[in-house]
Amino acid sequence: xxxxxxxxxxxxxxxxxxxxxxxxxxxxxxxxxxxxxxxxxxxxxxxxxxxxxxxxxxxxxxxxxxxxxxxxxxxxxxxxxxxxxxxxxxxxxxxxxxxxxxxxxxxxxxxxxxxxxxxxxxxxxxxxxxxxxxxxxxxxxxxxxxxxxxxxxxxxxxxxxxxxxxxxxx
Amino acid sequence: xxxxxxxxxxxxxxxxxxxxxxxxxxxxxxxxxxxxxxxxxxxxxxxxxxxxxxxxxxxxxxxxxxxxxxxxxxxxxxxxxxxxxxxxxxxxxxxxxxxxxxxxxxxxxxxxxxxxxxxxxxxxxxxxxxxxxxxxxxxxxxxxxxxxxxxxxxxxxxxxxxxxxxxxxxxxxxxxxxxxxxxxxxxxxxxxxxxxxxxxxxxxxxxxxxxxxxxxxxxxxxxxxxxxxxxxxxxxxxxxxxxxxxxxxxxxxxxxxxxxxxxxxxxxxxxxxxxxxxxxxxxxxxxxxxxxxxxxxxxxxxxxxxxxxxxxxxxxxxxxxxxxxxxxxxxxxxxxxxxxxxxxxxxxxxxxxxxxxxxxxxxxxxxxxxxxxxxxxxxxxxxxxxxxxxxxxxxxxxxxxxxxx
Numbered sequence: 023x024x025x026x027x028x029x030x031x032x033x034x035x036x037x038x039x040x041x042x043x044x045x046x047x048x049x050x051x052x053x054x055x056x057x058x059x060x061x062x063x064x065x066x067x068x069x070x071x072x073x074x075x076x077x078x079x080x081x082x083x084x085x086x087x088x089x090x091x092x093x094x095x096x097x098x099x100x101x102x103x104x105x106x107x108x109x110x111x112x113x114x115x116x117x118x119x120x121x122x123x124x125x126x127x128x129x130x131x132x133x134x135x136x137x138x139x140x141x142x143x144x145x146x147x148x149x150x151x152x153x154x155x156x157x158x159x160x161x162x163x164x165x166x167x168x169x170x171x172x173x174x175x176x177x178x179x180x181x182x183x184x185x186x187x188x189x190x191x192x
Numbered sequence: 193x194x195x196x197x198x199x200x201x202x203x204x205x206x207x208x209x210x211x212x213x214x215x216x217x218x219x220x221x222x223x224x225x226x227x228x229x230x231x232x233x234x235x236x237x238x239x240x241x242x243x244x245x246x247x248x249x250x251x252x253x254x255x256x257x258x259x260x261x262x263x264x265x266x267x268x269x270x271x272x273x274x275x276x277x278x279x280x281x282x283x284x285x286x287x288x289x290x291x292x293x294x295x296x297x298x299x300x301x302x303x304x305x306x307x308x309x310x311x312x313x314x315x316x317x318x319x320x321x322x323x324x325x326x327x328x329x330x331x332x333x334x335x336x337x338x339x340x341x342x343x344x345x346x347x348x349x350x351x352x353x354x355x356x357x358x359x360x361x362x363x364x365x366x367x368x369x370x371x372x373x374x375x376x377x378x379x380x381x382x383x384x385x386x387x388x389x390x391x392x393x394x395x396x397x398x399x400x401x402x403x404x405x406x407x408x409x410x411x412x413x414x415x416x417x418x419x420x421x422x423x424x425x426x427x428x429x430x431x432x433x434x435x436x437x438x439x440x441x442x443x444x445x446x447x448x449x450x451x452x453x454x455x456x457x458x459x460x461x462x463x464x465x466x467x468x469x470x471x472x473x474x475x476x477x478x479x480x481x482x483x484x485x486x487x488x489x490x491x492x493x494x495x496x497x498x499x500x501x502x503x504x505x506x507x508x509x510x511x512x513x514x515x516x517x518x519x520x521x522x523x524x525x526x527x528x529x530x531x532x533x534x535x536x537x538x539x540x541x542x543x544x545x546x547x548x549x550x551x552x553x554x555x556x557x558x559x560x561x562x563x564x565x566x567x568x569x570x571x572x573x574x575x576x577x578x579x580x581x582x583x584x585x586x587x588x589x590x591x592x593x594x595x596x597x
Contacts, residue, residue: 036221041566041585043217044291048207057210064216068224082565129349130202149199152546152588154522177195 038084039071045085045151046092052146053096053139063099067092086153086160093143093161100139133180141176148173194400197317197352207292208314273298273306273583279337285324286550286559287336287590288570288583297590299324299336300559300570302552304582310339320590321355322462323553327590328353328362333382344382354404354592357462357501357553361433363407363414367395375402377416379433389436392429393418405460405467413439415460415467415482420446423519424455424472430464430482440482444469457518459496461503462551468496468506472518475511479503479530489530495521500558501551505529505536505575507558509545522547527558527573537573540564548589561588 046067050060070091078087134142140162147153147161159169213219275298279285285299287309297309309327312318318329320336327334330348332341344353346364354363356379364386366376374391393416395401400423406415412434418427430440444456457470466488470477477496479489494508495518506528509521522545527537539545539562546568549560556575561568569581570589 035225038566039224040217040221043220044212047212047216048203051206051210052203057213060210061213061216065220065223068220072224084566130198131205134202145199146203149196150203154544180199181195 035072035075038075038078038081039068039088042085042088043068046088048150049089049092049143049146050096052142052150053093054099055135055142059099060096063095064092067095070095083160086157089147089161090163096139096143130180137176137179141172141179144169144172145176145180201317204292204314208294211293212291275306275308277307279307279309279324281337284322284553285336286570287318287320287324287327288561289587289590290583290585292587296587297327298583298586300572300582302555302557302559302572304572304580306583309336310334312339317352318590319353319355319592320550321359322357322551323359325359326355328355342382344380354407356407356409358409361407361409363404365402365404367401377402377404377414377431377436379407379414387434387436389414389431389433390438392416393427405458406462406464408462408464409433411464413464415464417458420455423457425458425469426455428458428467440485445473455518457495459498461499462501463503466499466503468499470495470511470518477506477508479506489533491528491530491533494526494528495519497522497525497545498549498558498560499551500556500575501554502556504531504556505558507545507549507560507573525560525562527575527579529575536575536577537579539571539579546588548591550589550591559589561586 043064047060047064050063051057054060054063067088071088074091078084137145144158144162147158148155153161155169155173156166158173159166162169162172164172273290279299283301285301285307287297287299290296290298292314294311294314297312299307299309301307312327312329312334313332314329318327320327324336327336328344331344331346331351333344334341344362346366351364351366354365356362360381362380362382364378364380366378368374368376368391372394374393375395376391377389378386379389380386393402400419403417403419404414405417405428406413408414412432414431414433416429416431417425419425424446425444426446428440428442428444429438431437432439444458446455455472459468460466465482467480467482468477469480475493477491477494478487479491479496480486481488491506491508493511495511496506496508498507499505507525508528509523509525511521524541524543525539525545526535528535543562543564546561546563549558551558557572559570559572562571562581564581567584568586568588569584570586571579571581573579
């Protein structure tokens with residue numbers, strides 16, 4: 023009987039969390055900008071999700087619930103790494119040749135680098151994953167009003183920098 | 193390009209540079225179970241099973257409820273799609289991302305058959321032609337049945353593409369530098385000199401500015417709106433594709449209430465014959481014939497997100513009363529025949545429109561991305577009332593995003 027229960031939990035865990043592993047990885051890359059750290063963060067998040075599955079009251083909220091775990095895990099990772107600036111610089115200098123798609127959109131990429139991980143997260147959640155403001159708020163553990171304000175502020179930080187760079191190039 | 197376009201382009205590029213490791217899902221789940229299961233107490237497992245059983249019962253009830261809608265045909269989630277080889281020549285399709293990766297592009301025919309699209313190279317916004325035979329990513333055009341490519345001659349970092357309804361011409365929007373600058377609209381047959389139609393709108397920080405709502409070779413018109421932050425429209429022009437002459441101009445109030453960000457959200461039928469104007473002040477949508485410049489229908493309490501090909505049907509969603517934002521209602525979408533006022537299809541309860549739709553070329557069906565529970569699927573809704581998900585666990589359609597839903 024115990025094994026049957028274990029199999030049921032396993033099956034449902036896979037069904038509930040499985041679809042959000044890849045979006046979680048994308049969110050982690052957006053926040054950490056390091057694929058290896060993102061991989062570790064998602065892996066650790068999956069473990070935490072497994073351990074805290076009993077806190078998920080509504081399976082329809084699984085996306086926000088799991089992405090919130092990932093966002094928190096990424097914040098923990100950031101707090102731990104004192105070498106982050108050096109590592110960012112090293113990462114960004116690799117593979118940026120003319121054929122690299124990054125070169126085609128260098129201005130937006132540079133502007134994104136200047137944003138905080140939470141700002142990148144909120145833009146990623148709202149504009150890339152198409153989460154509604156209410157769900158963004160749930161992921162980040164803030165009110166819908168605060169989420170709306172943060173989206174606005176992050177966008178504001180992004181756009182002025184782009185325009186400043188355009189002016190510099192003229 | 194809008195802020196959303198810029199941000200999406202950045203993250204699409206990031207997904208190419210840092211693709212998810214192969215087998216990430218399986219290994220993450222397996223390792224989670226392996227590392228954590230031995231620490232679980234029997235009481236925890238019993239509690240979790242109880243919760244999951246409750247979830248399963250609720251899900252079962254919801255599924256049974258959705259089955260009672262005779263126009264909904266649910267498809268199990270997370271089932272890999274059964275694809276039917278390359279897209280047959282002449283078969284119109286809707287393109288969609290299952291994953292935003294070079295190999296994550298699929299196509300659905302209007303009869304529901306699925307196809308794998310040849311590998312593409314990411315690096316710009318992707319927009320399909322109306323029949324899906326071509327796909328523009330940045331300034332590269334892919335033939336979706338063969339993967340053959342050609343280049344369009346424009347700067348993809350400042351220019352966005354809207355395909356015309358003949359699947360050959362394109363309408364281009366080139367943002368001119370500087371806050372408050374207009375955008376240049378041109379009508380282009382790749383390989384031939386572009387026809388510059390003029391400069392319209394005002395774009396800047398978080399202001400999309402000039403936006404092509406419809407690009408029609410068959411009716412020789414381009415419908416352009418000046419769109420503000422919040423997707424409210426201030427001006428709308430209908431341009432002649434040959435001369436750029438303004439055939440029609442309409443203005444909309446952008447502040448009709450003092451307590452909120454209000455205005456009108458406007459969409460056009462792909463043939464450029466009809467407009468749907470959702471007004472935040474009235475909370476209702478007006479269907480307008482451009483040729484006659486007359487109101488032909490009112491949809492009370494509805495926000496319209498898009499039309500079928502010739503404008504016969506609209507995809508709409510109920511608006512909450514006294515809500516001051518436009519382009520914000522996406523839950524419980526419906527397809528309405530505005531001539532009769534009849535709702536020909538309605539979504540499963542609680543579903544919401546994710547933001548992209550496509551019209552069946554020369555037909556009446558509408559394809560769109562719909563989120564039901566925790567899964568986003570590509571749905572086809574026909575005028576007969578049949579609506580169904582033809583694939584699930586997708587990211588989004590490769591059509592122009594409808595506003596900022």
